[in-house]
Amino acid sequence: MPGSGMPPGFYAIARADPGRRAVIDADGATTSYGDLLARVDRVSRGLRGHGLRRGDVVAGVLPNGLDALVMLLATGQIGLYYVPVNWHLTPAEVAYILRDCDARLVVHGPALAGAVREACMRAGVTEVYEGTARLAEGWPATAPEDRTSGAVMWYTSGTTGFPKGVQRPLPSRAPEEAVPLLRWFVGEVCDLTAGDDVHLVTSPLYHSAPCAHVSLALHLGHTVVIAPRFEPEAVLELIGRYGVTNAMMVPTMFHRMLRLPPEVRQKYDISSLRQVFHTGAACPVAVKKAIMEWWGPVLYEYYGSTESAIAFAVKPREWLERPGTVGRPVPTFEARILDENGDEVPPGRPGMVYVRSATNRFEYRKDAEKTAASMRGDWYAPGDIGYLDEDGYLFLCDRRTDLIVSGGVNIYPAEVEAALLDHPAVADVAVIGVPDEEWGHRVVALVQRASQVTAAELLGHLEPRLARFKHPRLVEFVDELPRTPTGKLSRSAVREAYLARLGARTGP
Structure with missing residues (x-):
């Protein structure tokens, strides 16, 4: 079926071409578009049968x-909000999200049963299902009545350390009605078209970008191949075996790919790749150039956030002409750079990045104050410092002063600090990100002790409180941390002092 004549979106494609290959799961099992739609329709009816209505979560x-x-x-x-939850979180962390989003029903994987049921008990959620089979049981594989678009609500943290749901208004239309605009947008920004392409999933779908890309792939009629986990050689093998044409990755993955021996790289055919998208962390210029020397000019970069979605984008050949840029504003988006007084700065001068779009509106669920604090009028600040060149290309100077991006995953210092301060032997603490060649940044905790405690004891204290990926790689004890007269901790000052000491220790 040629892409130009493909019906609008997954549901229509599946009805028109049910035998089309939709998903190759991590175990190699293949599911057609028709079979996937049958399961989707049954589960949709099952959710409605449990009393869920438009706007429920x-x-x-x-x-x-x-x-x-x-x-x-x-x-x-x-018309439901769907909240994908990180399965690495502790029961307490999952319970917080379930309470905050007012989840009416939770579905979990088999290996997660104990932790999720504990979280649901804490949150007071009684409708809990292992997988989708029971939800689908007894319901016909026909489209539900009064179909209307739902939305994904991802949870993201802020300076308070507590995650907040990024909630967008529900469209008052059937899912198919949004597809023409979606296809136009990704065609302009990503050079993606409807047709027989193959999308490779390499990252957890509880992250916004991988989740959005897999949804997009199915609305374009692509086949989705799910990697069991990210292993460099295994991913290369999947690309060759299935003729993968596009994928979503993070810079840490590129770094790991480049560490493969030349003889291993040469074993696999990656000539089918046309688009590999990356976001979530700054990619070193040398790493990106090395990947494109190997794979060809296929790396598409975009910059934004869970709140702003894709705000800037740059195609491969554009980037090679301006190494280091994260691109220009995408269609429907405007950008400006403001100084500390809120005045616009000229090209080449760094300031706070602001973006706006009439098509992208959001609020933090149940937190109007936080929503307002993130905006300047109708302009949103992702929280990054950067500058625009004369042609409107954005270059970032620093990704969110306090945010730590490790392996493409956001880690919020305030959340880690709050957990450490729960220990009676901790008087004060600062959590910072330190540059790391492979991961982008590693988490370091600088702890001022109230009484004797070891690093191992503090890491043990974090075990039931925070997911392992948030744990500091290093705990270092200090005599005192710098705070302002109002009690505010300057993490940038702490980071600069720490890096200066680190340089002195490792220098000549």
């Missing part, structure tokens, strides 16, 4: 796989 604590896609698509056609 459903959460999924699901590993990458068919159930995660079914929940995404089922909620997407009956």
